Amino acid sequence: MGTPQFAVPALQLLSDNGYKPVLCVTQPDKPQGRKQRMTAPVLKQKAQELGIAVMQPENINSMESIEQIRGMVPDLIVTAAYGGYIGRELRKIAIAGAINIHPSLLPVYRGATPVNASLWAGDKITGVTIFKLVAKMDAGPVLSQSSYKIQEDDNYNILLAKLAEQGASDLLKLIVKIESGNVVETVQAKEKVSYCHKLMKEDLQINWANEAEHIYNQVRALAEKPGATTKFRNKPIKIISAKLTKQKTEAVAGSVIEIIKNQGIVVAAGNEQILITRLQPAGKKIMTGYDYNLGARIVIGEKFGEADGNE
Numbered sequence: 001m002g003t004p005q006f007a008v009p010a011l012q013l014l015s016d017n018g019y020k021p022v023l024c025v026t027q028p029d030k031p032q033g034r035k036q037r038m039t040a041p042v043l044k045q046k047a048q049e050l051g052i053a054v055m056q057p058e059n060i061n062s063m064e065s066i067e068q069i070r071g072m073v074p075d076l077i078v079t080a081a082y083g084g085y086i087g088r089e090l091r092k093i094a095i096a097g098a099i100n101i102h103p104s105l106l107p108v109y110r111g112a113t114p115v116n117a118s119l120w121a122g123d124k125i126t127g128v129t130i131f132k133l134v135a136k137m138d139a140g141p142v143l144s145q146s147s148y149k150i151q152e153d154d155n156y157n158i159l160l161a162k163l164a165e166q167g168a169s170d171l172l173k174l175i176v177k178i179e180s181g182n183v184v185e186t187v188q189a190k191e192k193v194s195y196c197h198k199l200m201k202e203d204l205q206i207n208w209a210n211e212a213e214h215i216y217n218q219v220r221a222l223a224e225k226p227g228a229t230t231k232f233r234n235k236p237i238k239i240i241s242a243k244l245t246k247q248k249t250e251a252v253a254g255s256v257i258e259i260i261k262n263q264g265i266v267v268a269a270g271n272e273q274i275l276i277t278r279l280q281p282a283g284k285k286i287m288t289g290y291d292y293n294l295g296a297r298i299v300i301g302e303k304f305g306e307a308d309g310n311e
Contacts, residue, residue, distance in 0.1 A: 001025040001060075003041045006160060007080035009168035010101060011043060014078075015050050017172055022072050027083050028056045061087035069093055076178065078171065079133065080164075091133050096178050098133040099143060101171060103163040105129060106145070107188040109196045110138035115160045117196035120221035122213065124150055126159070128167040130174055132185065141185035144174045155223035155241065199226065206230040206239060208254035208305045212269035216244050227280065230254075230304045232296075237304075240278040240286050247273040254305035256298055264289030267304055 002011070003026050014021060024047035032039040040048075047054050057065040060082075069077075070093050077098035079086060091098045104114035106129040111117075118126045127147035132140040148166060150159065177183045199222075206215055206228050215228075219242045222228045227238030243264075251257055251268035258266040264277040276289040 001077065001082040001086070002043045002080040003027045003083045004081050005042050006103070006164045006167075007043045007082075007101075008046050009164045010078065010080050010171050011046055011050070011052075013168040013172055014175075015052070019172070019175060020050070021047075021052055021078075022074065023053050023055060023069065025055045025057070025060065025069070025082070028058060060084050061090060066090060066093070076175070077133075080167065086133055088135065099130055099174075100133050100138075100140075101167040102129045102131065102138055103127075103160065103167065105147060106131060106138060106142060107190070107193040109194060111196040112198050113196045115163065116156055116199065116221045119150070119154070119156060119159065120217050122217050126150055126163070128163050128170055130167070130170055131188075139188060141187050143183055143185060144170050144177075146170050155220045157224050204229045206305065208267065209270045212244055212272040212274040215269050215274055216242050224280075224286065232302075232304050236282045238280040239276055240280055241276075243275040243277055245273045245275055249273045252303065254303045256300055256302050256304070258300065259290070259293050259298060262290055265293060265298065 001024075011021065011024065024043060026041045026043045026047075029038045029040050031037060044054050044056065055065070055068065059065065066089050069090065074094040076096040077086075077090070077094045078101070079098065080101040086098060102114065103126070104118060105125070105127040109117050115126070125147055127145060129142055130144040131138070131142050134140040146166060148163065154162070174183070204222060204226055206218065208215070208230070219228045219239050223240050227240065229236055229238050231237065245266065249257065249268045249272060253268055253270055255268050256265060257268055257273055260266060260275070264275050266273050266275050278286055278288055279292055280286045281292065
């Protein structure tokens with residue numbers, strides 16, 4: 001059970017290693033893009049490519065859905081970013097229960113945005129947890145956990161893809177343990193529990209008065225999509241990547257301090273300068289900060305953000 005790209009590596013690896021699922025459950029097709037064309041979830045596309053039956057119920061917990069899944073007599077239900085609540089009846093169907101692949105070291109970052117939250121917090125270590133589904137969100141006993149050292153060039157898209165691959169590998173190892181009866185369940189430590197919230201529109205807005213490191217982490221946590229957003233010359237623009245310079249500044253927050261050839265645009269944050277290396281103007285492709293300047297011809301002192309320097 002899954003919907004976005006995060007679930008695809010697990011499906012592929014299971015299929016390649018003798019554990020081809022009998023069924024993929026995913027969300028219904030939805031309209032996407034400017035033309036609002038009905039688009040199938042990427043997991044459905046992969047399942048069809050692999051010749052796996054697909055089910056797209058409006059309500060996964062309806063009696064009709066439950067009976068259809070029960071009729072397939074599953075050994076194990078695996079969920080990965082499915083996007084819906086798996087009720088008690090469903091969790092009880094499979095012989096080995098229902099498990100979930102979650103991209104954080106639970107019990108930290110329970111919730112919908114663990115990868116964003118970890119990058120935004122400036123964490124050095126993250127990882128993948130596979131746990132048994134229970135009624136409470138992300139609270140079930142841990143069956144498998146592996147860590148990952150966050151790299152300097154990791155952003156949300158890159159890190160999510162890496163953790164999806166890691167989770168798929170961990171799942172395969174766990175299934176072998178389930179078959180041999182060697183699984184150890186570890187109860188999550190209540191005192192270490194933390195939560196991450198769904199991203200709101202205001203989370204995407206850069207406040208240039210914030211410290212440079214905060215902005216740097218925000219950019220990484222939101223790149224490449226949905227993207228940390230600001231304005232330049234009253235038009236929206238996404239900042240896709242940036243670098244910390246460690247150079248102090250007393251310039252007005254958001255103001256352009258320097259253009260560095262083949263590197264990017266140096267902007268004043270609340271305490272230090274920050275180098276914008278890649279950005280995306282509205283309706284255009286991602287480009288380097290320096291290439292953007294070649295067309296925009298930025299004047300030193302111009303400002304990113306609203307008139308007062310804040311978003």
